[in-house]
Amino acid sequence: QLQLQESGPGLVKASETLSLTCTVSGGSISSGTYYWGWIRQPPGKGLEWIGTIYYSGTTYYNPSLKSRVTISVDTSKNEFSLRLSSVTAADTALYYCATSRGIPGSSLGEDAFHIWGQGTMVPVSS
Amino acid sequence: YGLTQPPSVSVSPGQTASILCSGDNLGDKYVCWYQQKPGQSPLLVISQDTKRPSGIPERFSGSNSGNTATLSISGTQAMDEAEYYCQAWDNSTIVFGTGTKVTVL
Numbered sequence: 001q002l003q004l005q006e007s008g009p010g011l012v013k014a015s016e017t018l019s020l021t022c023t024v025s026g027g028s029i030s031s032g033t034y035y036w037g038w039i040r041q042p043p044g045k046g047l048e049w050i051g052t053i054y055y056s057g058t059t060y061y062n063p064s065l066k067s068r069v070t071i072s073v074d075t076s077k078n079e080f081s082l083r084l085s086s087v088t089a090a091d092t093a094l095y096y097c098a099t100s101r102g103i104p105g106s107s108l109g110e111d112a113f114h115i116w117g118q119g120t121m122v123p124v125s126s
Numbered sequence: 127y128g129l130t131q132p133p134s135v136s137v138s139p140g141q142t143a144s145i146l147c148s149g150d151n152l153g154d155k156y157v158c159w160y161q162q163k164p165g166q167s168p169l170l171v172i173s174q175d176t177k178r179p180s181g182i183p184e185r186f187s188g189s190n191s192g193n194t195a196t197l198s199i200s201g202t203q204a205m206d207e208a209e210y211y212c213q214a215w216d217n218s219t220i221v222f223g224t225g226t227k228v229t230v231l
């Protein structure tokens with residue numbers, strides 16, 4: 001069965017770039033069956049969608065983060081990655097990778113995230 | 127655009143819990159729901175307004191009309207105690223609700 005695992009540095013300094021990778025097992029990103037997303041959750045707060053990518057490299061970003069976010073995919077490694085630049089303390093959060101069956105805003109409502117990674121906490125230090 | 131949920135809902139075991147998610151013309155959009163227990167990743171419990179993913183108990187059901195989507199948990203069990211989030215698409219972004227803590231008393 002499909003499994004996702006986030007990885008990356010445990011701490012990022014303010015003004016620097018946060019980089020995370022999500023490794024997919026039990027299925028192939030290049031199959032084109034799913035879309036691959038990043039969602040974050042600040043401590044004690046709710047969920048925020050960051051963006052989604054398709055195996056072809058097509059990306060969809062949250063407009064509020066778009067200027068600082070880059071999501072990329074490496075089909076040879078079966079992984080996709082997140083880069084968030086110019087981080088501040090407000091970017092401290094638990095970062096999840098997840099997968100959906102359709103594009104964000106799917107007219108069929110297939111953009112629900114049906115499989116999630118366990119999440120990785122990224123504190124931003126000042 | 128925001129999706130508003132009540133901060134908390136309390137329910138007695140065996141009773142029905144109703145969790146509301148409000149947003150402008152929400153009934154024109156697809157809504158899904160997640161359950162999140164402490165220290166765990168969110169779990170999809172309802173997709174496309176009303177569909178239960180494989181493995182989700184029948185006591186979970188969803189509806190969506192007008193400006194409000196509803197997640198109902200019938201015959202609520204202690205294991206259903208968790209935070210619940212709705213999700214929809216609006217203004218070119220995926221939006222999550224503010225979250226509702228369900229307490230089974």
